Amino acid sequence: MSLENFRKETKDWLEANCPQGMRQPIKSEADICWGGRNWTFASEDQKVWLERMAERGWTLPTWPKEYGGGGLSKEEAFVLKEEMKAINARSPLDSFGIWMLGPALLKYGTHEQKLEFLPPIARGEIRWCQGYSEPGAGSDLVSLRTKGVLEGDHYTVNGQKVWTSYADKSDWIFALVRTEADAPKYNGISFLLIDMDQPGVTTKPIKLISGKSPFCETFFDDAKALVKNRVGEAGQGWEIAKYLLSHERAGIVSEAAFGGLNPVTAAHQSGEVDADGKMSDPILRGDVARLTIDGLAFDATMRRVKEEADHGEGVGARASLLKYMGTELNKRRNELNMSALGYDGLLWEGEKESDGEVARSWLRSRANSIEGGTSEINLNIVAKRVLNLPGA
Amino acid sequence: MSFVLNEDEQMLRDSARAFLAESAPVTALRALRDEKSPTGFSSELWSSFAEMGWSGVLVSEDHGGVDMGYAAAGLVLEEMGRTLASSPFLSTSVLAATAFNLAGTDAQKSKWLPRIAAGETVIAIALDERARHNPDHIETRAKKDGNGFVLSGKKRFVNEGAGADLLIVVARMDDDQIGLFMVDPKANGVSREDRRTVDSHVPADFTFDDVKLDGDAFLSGADDSDAAYRRLLDAGRACQAAESLGVAEQAFDDTIAYISEREQFGVPISSFQGLQHRAAHLLGELELARSLVRRALTTLDTQPSQAPLWCVAAKAKATQVSRLAAAEGIQMHGGVGMTDEYDIGLYYKRAQAAGEFLGDDAFNAGEVARMSGY
Ligand SMILES: Cc1cc2nc3c(=O)[nH]c(=O)nc-3n(C[C@H](O)[C@H](O)[C@H](O)COP(=O)(O)OP(=O)(O)OC[C@H]3O[C@@H](n4cnc5c(N)ncnc54)[C@H](O)[C@@H]3O)c2cc1C
Numbered sequence: 001m002s003l004e005n006f007r008k009e010t011k012d013w014l015e016a017n018c019p020q021g022m023r024q025p026i027k028s029e030a031d032i033c034w035g036g037r038n039w040t041f042a043s044e045d046q047k048v049w050l051e052r053m054a055e056r057g058w059t060l061p062t063w064p065k066e067y068g069g070g071g072l073s074k075e076e077a078f079v080l081k082e083e084m085k086a087i088n089a090r091s092p093l094d095s096f097g098i099w100m101l102g103p104a105l106l107k108y109g110t111h112e113q114k115l116e117f118l119p120p121i122a123r124g125e126i127r128w129c130q131g132y133s134e135p136g137a138g139s140d141l142v143s144l145r146t147k148g149v150l151e152g153d154h155y156t157v158n159g160q161k162v163w164t165s166y167a168d169k170s171d172w173i174f175a176l177v178r179t180e181a182d183a184p185k186y187n188g189i190s191f192l193l194i195d196m197d198q199p200g201v202t203t204k205p206i207k208l209i210s211g212k213s214p215f216c217e218t219f220f221d222d223a224k225a226l227v228k229n230r231v232g233e234a235g236q237g238w239e240i241a242k243y244l245l246s247h248e249r250a251g252i253v254s255e256a257a258f259g260g261l262n263p264v265t266a267a268h269q270s271g272e273v274d275a276d277g278k279m280s281d282p283i284l285r286g287d288v289a290r291l292t293i294d295g296l297a298f299d300a301t302m303r304r305v306k307e308e309a310d311h312g313e314g315v316g317a318r319a320s321l322l323k324y325m326g327t328e329l330n331k332r333r334n335e336l337n338m339s340a341l342g343y344d345g346l347l348w349e350g351e352k353e354s355d356g357e358v359a360r361s362w363l364r365s366r367a368n369s370i371e372g373g374t375s376e377i378n379l380n381i382v383a384k385r386v387l388n389l390p391g392a
Numbered sequence: 393m394s395f396v397l398n399e400d401e402q403m404l405r406d407s408a409r410a411f412l413a414e415s416a417p418v419t420a421l422r423a424l425r426d427e428k429s430p431t432g433f434s435s436e437l438w439s440s441f442a443e444m445g446w447s448g449v450l451v452s453e454d455h456g457g458v459d460m461g462y463a464a465a466g467l468v469l470e471e472m473g474r475t476l477a478s479s480p481f482l483s484t485s486v487l488a489a490t491a492f493n494l495a496g497t498d499a500q501k502s503k504w505l506p507r508i509a510a511g512e513t514v515i516a517i518a519l520d521e522r523a524r525h526n527p528d529h530i531e532t533r534a535k536k537d538g539n540g541f542v543l544s545g546k547k548r549f550v551n552e553g554a555g556a557d558l559l560i561v562v563a564r565m566d567d568d569q570i571g572l573f574m575v576d577p578k579a580n581g582v583s584r585e586d587r588r589t590v591d592s593h594v595p596a597d598f599t600f601d602d603v604k605l606d607g608d609a610f611l612s613g614a615d616d617s618d619a620a621y622r623r624l625l626d627a628g629r630a631c632q633a634a635e636s637l638g639v640a641e642q643a644f645d646d647t648i649a650y651i652s653e654r655e656q657f658g659v660p661i662s663s664f665q666g667l668q669h670r671a672a673h674l675l676g677e678l679e680l681a682r683s684l685v686r687r688a689l690t691t692l693d694t695q696p697s698q699a700p701l702w703c704v705a706a707k708a709k710a711t712q713v714s715r716l717a718a719a720e721g722i723q724m725h726g727g728v729g730m731t732d733e734y735d736i737g738l739y740y741k742r743a744q745a746a747g748e749f750l751g752d753d754a755f756n757a758g759e760v761a762r763m764s765g766y
Binding site: 264267273277278279285286288289290292293294296297298300301303304307308311321324325376379380382383384386387389390391 | 394395396648651652659660662663665668669671672673675676679680681682683684686687701702705708709753754757758760761764765766
């Protein structure tokens, strides 16, 4: 089918199938559909939208059809994205399965593993969380100590993970586990898929400065992980983890670049504008202008990198640079939102459900440069792998 | 619109890089400075730009040019920035050619564009009147006088002013619209004062004292002369930004080379995290500037009506990043960064001067805010 026909069909299909309630910008966390066994849909529209999109494989447009994807070419997927944007359609499904595990399974999984795990991700039936960080292993992830001992057809897993986002809401966890006790530390880690619906896995939420508890401590006490659910070889976990991290970084960046409140709108909301609609504080206006410039520059850079990737110049370690730049930018945007709102930005709890939203977003944004590798770690990576400066 | 260079563009960039490294390395700028060159550029180099086919980059084939567009002009300027090549390319081949393209009559185009393409003339744009770039503050007047005009006013820091054989003067007309006027710098009533600047260029101040101009001195081919002036400024900004980008890139490359070779505490200083993080951050800033410059240039070529915002954004970013790259470069060089022997100081100077022309980052950020409606 020609791209023009595809565009027309897509447009017609979206027009007929995207519920009105899903054609509005995302207003709060609850508007994002994460899926999973325990998911309660925020609305009937959200449910219908997921079902319809999943049936076409369009929750994951470029994945192969046999694994629940849409089998679209890059160009077609881009058209789909454009047409969705044109009617303000929300993403039907967002999940760690989509951003992180999926790409890793596509690359490293066996055919059987793909058949078993990918379609439920595409349909939003199973929700995944990421078990990497441990109390003693954050930036220095490779020193992780959660242990797996091979016993027949399974590993017995013991240890603790921390900062596991949404662990209490997830069904399965992809975890880094030290299975090869005698191997050098980079070669002793395996990438295990573990069903959390078992007595050996427990989670405990951690309360954050944003007032929310989106992440947990995760404990493994004689938890069972089937050997057939190990991705890659025993000891190949670190390689897979790094591959997955680059996708995670790309995900955080596109999230960071994704709209949300901007300081100009914020200034209008707080009334800090002149009669002619210009921001009344000239210095703040200047800071906002520099943010606008860097925002334009960042968007253009993302496009350039995508284009270069299509021409075969892999993104590679430059993902670290984009993650660093994008997340610092998002923090700046949030800070300027707060400045433009002034006292109004400080609101935390009140009658309105939306009270505190801006402050929560501002607080949440501080994590952007910590999660998925801190800014400092990403700068280390850029220095070493992009600039080829000597390692410490 | 494409970020990735096509084959022609790659060839252009490669040949520009090779040619300038050979014919206009940093030592050439040092020589111009040390000899106190009266114009601040080498006429020989300028002629060779024509031989390379660059002078006519914005001139149509009918008029003897190669008509490759702003993206191509930007590539040449970026390479010029890398070697600090001093040449009337921006003022003549970009700004003057754009002025004729946008506002020239057929007769004016037929007369001047072939000369630009052949590298036979040096044309300077006389624009600013104040210490900081301010395109609205134009007090120079071109009063109608019979069939011609009488020009009076003052212009400051006209690039290539010392070596120009034609000026294009920005002046206000009787209806307060901006017009562009061709003026012979040797004409009666024109006086010139050369100003040597920190980057070893030689711009000049001009005073016009009731200078009599023929009617055809006015570039009268545009429907809206004021709008043509704005578009000229935008094109200039994107192209000047391209040169600044080149300055930033080479300052960065020189710095990485230096820290990789210099040892302290028994190891290359490039192994220190304090320097690594600054270098990695700079690389990020360079990437942002590079994307904006390319975006501005290609938009000028393909969707000119969308270009203004990209042009001011690119100019702001390239100014900021080139100054940062050179300043960080000096710091990372340590003591030798302060010596005349090392090039990094020359980059610092050029970044400052190139940044000033057509508005620095503060000015252009203000334009971004204005265009964005806040
Ligand atoms: C919102 C959020 C969600 C997260 N979700 C998950 C998840 O789902 N799963 C998961 O496994 N983990 C998750 N994490 C954990 C995250 O990956 C870690 O917090 C992160 O890798 C940093 O580790 P740490 O917290 O132990 O900090 P540390 O490593 O102790 O770092 C503390 C400070 O020291 C700096 N530092 C450390 N090493 C160096 C160095 N070599 N050079 C320079 N500076 C250095 C760091 O940059 C940082 O500023 C999440 C974190 C956040 C904030």
